[in-house]
Amino acid sequence: NGKKRKQPQKNHLDDDAVEKLEKAYFDGMFPHQKVWHDALKYEIREILKSRQIGATLHFSREAIVDAAKTGKNKIFISASKNQAQVFKRNIINFVRETTGIELRGDPIVLSNGAELHxxxxxxxxxxxxxxxxxxxxxxxxxxxxxxxxxxxxxxxxDDRRITYFSTPSTINHQAYSLWDGSHYNQDRPKAEHINIDVSHKALKDGRLCEDGIWRQVVTIEDAINKGYSLVTMEKLRKKFPPAKFENLLMCQFIDDTASIFPLSELQGCMVDAAFIWHDYQPHKKRPFGNKPVWVGYDPSETQDDASLVVIAPPQSKGGKFRILEKHSWQGMDFDGQANSIKKICERFSVAFMAIDATGVGAGVYQLVKKFYPSVKKIKYSVEVKTDLVLRAKQFFSKKLIEFDMAWVDLAHAFMTIHQTSTQSGRNVTYRASRTSKTGHADLAWAVMHALDKAPIESADQVGSGKKSIMETF
Structure with missing residues (x-):
């Protein structure tokens, strides 16, 4: 008949699709997430929460359902662009799996005008x-x-809402004044000051506080006790060393006042890698092409992860070390660990590799040496450990190293490193809580093993007009 077929509207969610999304949203909600939904009536929600309880997934679904119903814009801000894309993937997958509709674009613009940034x-x-x-x-x-x-x-x-949610870092972080309500007291007469109880006991069930913000503390234990069935406490306690367990799963703030690497210093090295690292493309077969990288490896102990990092040394004078990738493996025997390292060597041009060969690491070292003969063996002693820590301290304090803002576990690992004395009391040494009670900070040691290639004095040469780091090797 000569008539053109009408093209379907892009990102169109009709009434039937919205109904399906809303039903799936409620059907997939766990009891602790229902509390967050019920708090939507408040203008600001602030949630201190455990990892692995589905917060990002829940708020992704909450946002797309409301955007489809009301046409209101949604904005997602994360520690890095890569982390923000997790919201996007969650939303696209949820809509596709529920309705068969494929949302496209960045930002995603629904047919009703709602924009998702x-x-x-x-x-x-x-x-x-x-x-x-x-x-x-x-x-x-x-x-x-x-x-x-x-x-x-x-x-x-008035009709806009803000939702803050996070695992805790340290009480010295700038966000703490928002959390404990002290921001409210700024520039107000003393008679109007408030004092908010932000203890777990006070906020376990959620509460509208004196400054108009609804707050809640949700530990992994709280979520499980309410009916969260996707994890078990027993397995999580085995997976996470105690110090990391308390911080990431039980909502305990880290005391970094005695740390060699306080959060304030680490933050100077945290970047939005997706915005600035244009030569690193993680999804490619050769993510960094043929450019050289350094690899550091910390083998697994009884309850620790085995951790590996890939570091790109500076390519020119004034450049920075970049921690391109981090990997943590658990439950692998020596062969499994060696094979995992071999796969890294197949993806990158590894110019240097160092492995802790103290104790159990000796077995992994011997296997790696078969396919990477120049691997450096690190044998721990007071002197070696001191050298590793002070070298890393130089690069972090001078902001000559970068890693992605979303890598909370890496920052946590460095924050647990502190100065202490040897058993004899005669020497100073550094411990990253390597006991069964406090964890291991394996990622931090892996970074320090990789940096063993860099002379400690080279931190003073970068950008100083002297020879570049690459010229010193």
């Missing part, structure tokens, strides 16, 4: 939007005050 923490990219705001892992975002100032402007209208 997925942002890192670059405040220049975050200040021109308006809508309901979700800020993920806000206790790990550097320069949080700047981001919070810009972000709160996005949700300034």
């Amino acid at each position: 997925f942002l890192g923490t670059n405040k220049n990219t975050a200040q021109s939007y308006s809508g309901d705001l979700y800020i993920d892992e806000y206790f790990w975002i550097p320069n949080f005050v700047d981001i919070e100032h810009v972000a709160s402007g996005m949700a300034i209208l």
